[in-house]
Amino acid sequence: MSSKSFVQITGDLNKGLKALHAELPETMKGFSSLAREAMKEGSLSALHKELIALAIGVSARCDGCVGFHVKALIRLGVTREQLMETLGICTYMGGGPSLMYAAEAVRAYDEFAGNAKPAE
Template identity: 55%
Template sequence: MSTFDHKGLIQDINENLAGFRKAQPEAMRGFAQLAQASMAEGALTSKHKELIALAIGVTQRCSGCIGFHVKALQKLGATRAELEEMLAVCVYMGGGPALMYTAEALKAWDSMAATGTTTA
C-alpha cells in the first residue's frame, strides 16, 4: 500500500511550483486556462471529466494527479462507488501497475474524506 500523504503531497507540489509560477507566469496561466476549459461542464459533466482525469493519473502512475483529482472529485460530490467502478476500468486497461495505483487512489480517497481535505 502506498505511503503517500496526498494532502501533504498536494501542498508540497503547490509550494515547489511557486517559483516556477513566478518565473513562467504566461505558461502557468495557459495551463490554468487549459485546465479550466477542459474541465468545464459540457456534453460531459465536470464530475465525469474528473473521473477521466483520475483514470489517466492512475494508469500513468502519477501520485500528484491522484491527489489533486481525488480532491476535486470529492468536492464535486462523487461517490466511492463511482470511484471504484472507474478504478475497475483502470485495472482492466492498465493491468497490475494500475492495480497498485488503484490502492493508492483508494487510500487518498479515504484519508481525504476522513480529514475533510476537500474543503481546503
C-alpha cells in the same frame, strides 16, 4: 502499505507550482486556461471529466495527479461507488501496475474524505 500522504504530496507540489507561477507566469497562465476550458461543464459533467482525469493519472502512475484529482472529485461529490467503478476500468485497461495505483487512489479518497485508516 504505503506511508505516503496525499495531503502532504499535494501540499508539497503546491509549493513548487507556486514557484512555477511566479517564474513562468505566461506558461502557467496558458496551462491554467487549458485546464479550465477542458474541465468546464459541457456534454460531460465536471465530475465525469475529473473521473477521466483520475483514470489517466492512475494509468500514468502520477501521485500528484491522483491526489489533486481525488481531492477535486471529493469537492464535486463523487461517491465511493463511482470512484471504484472508475478504478475497475483502470485496472482492466492497465493490468497490475494500474491496480497498484488504483489502491493508491482509494487511499487518497479515504485520506481526503476523512476516512483514513492507520497504517498496518
